[in-house]
Amino acid sequence: xxxxxxxxxxxxxxxxxxxxxxxxxxxxxxxxxxxxxxxxxxxxxxxxxxxxxxxxxxxxxxxxxxxxxxxxxxxxxxxxxxxxxxxxxxxxxxxxxxxxxxxxxxxxxxxxxxxxxxxxxxxxxxxxxxxxxxxxxxxxxxxxxxxxxxxxxxxxxxxxxxxxxxxxxxxxxxxxxxxxxxxx
Numbered sequence: 001x002x003x004x005x006x007x008x009x010x011x012x013x014x015x016x017x018x019x020x021x022x023x024x025x026x027x028x029x030x031x032x033x034x035x036x037x038x039x040x041x042x043x044x045x046x047x048x049x050x051x052x053x054x055x056x057x058x059x060x061x062x063x064x065x066x067x068x069x070x071x072x073x074x075x076x077x078x079x080x081x082x083x084x085x086x087x088x089x090x091x092x093x094x095x096x097x098x099x100x101x102x103x104x105x106x107x108x109x110x111x112x113x114x115x116x117x118x119x120x121x122x123x124x125x126x127x128x129x130x131x132x133x134x135x136x137x138x139x140x141x142x143x144x145x146x147x148x149x150x151x152x153x154x155x156x157x158x159x160x161x162x163x164x165x166x167x168x169x170x171x172x173x174x175x176x177x178x179x180x181x182x183x184x
Contacts, residue, residue, distance in 0.1 A: 027061040027103055027183070032069065036151060036179035050078045053177065055094065064103040070095050071114070088160070090129055092118015100139070108139045112151065120160035131158030133168070139181065149179040 035056035042049045052075070059069020075090040096114035116131035133156030141147040153176075154168045 025064060027064045027067075027100075030061050031184040032059045032061070032067060032181050033057070033184060034149065034179050034181035035071070035073070036149065036177035038075075038177040040176065046082050048080045052076045055177070055179075057096075057179075059096070059098070065100045067098045067100070068096070069098075086123055089121045090116075090118055090160070091121075092116060092129060106141050108141065110137050110139060111135070112137060116158060125161060127161030129158070129160040132156050133158070145183050147181045147183070149181050151177040151179075 035054070037055075038051065038053040040049075040051045053073065055071040055073035055075075057069055057071040059067045061067045071094040072092070073094075077088045079086050094114045094116050096112050098110050098112045100108045100110045102108055112135045114133055114135065116129065116133065118129050120127050120129035133154045135151045135154045135156075137149065137151040139147050139149050156168055158168070
């Protein structure tokens with residue numbers, strides 16, 4: 001219920017901030033630079049999972065509401081079960097495309113499609129890793145040059161080796177990534 005109320009509140013806030021500037025290229029042709037940081041810790045029945053990610057990013061607006069770009073970075077997952085621990089790491093790149101709604105407003109919801117390519121490493125092997133994901137998010141513009149960015153969840157598939165299939169579906173805080181964008 002809390003999630004529904006939050007989504008409705010965000011929707012009303014978005015609609016109240018609309019001030020379309022027709023015919024004006026607000027973002028088209030601009031570069032964006034920034035990145036995202038993610039951290040989560042989950043303790044449940046003797047299991048503790050810690051996720052960490054850092055993904056610097058650069059992109060270009062093809063139109064006011066469409067940006068393409070590239071993120072590169074590092075992700076780590078540590079799992080501790082009753083004193084025994086294991087660690088997975090990912091190094092790689094994520095080419096992406098973002099579709100923004102309401103680019104003239106301060107609060108811009110977006111959908112980001114990305115392809116995840118790189119290397120996954122754990123205690124037993126190094127494997128080629130890949131994935132295809134759709135990530136919903138919000139960008140809040142402080143001014144014409146700086147914005148806060150939040151990716152909230154994912155819908156997609158990741159593979160990190162022969163026996164590693166990961167399907168993700170949901171709007172949850174375990175997939176939350178926060179960042180800052182600078183428009184150039």
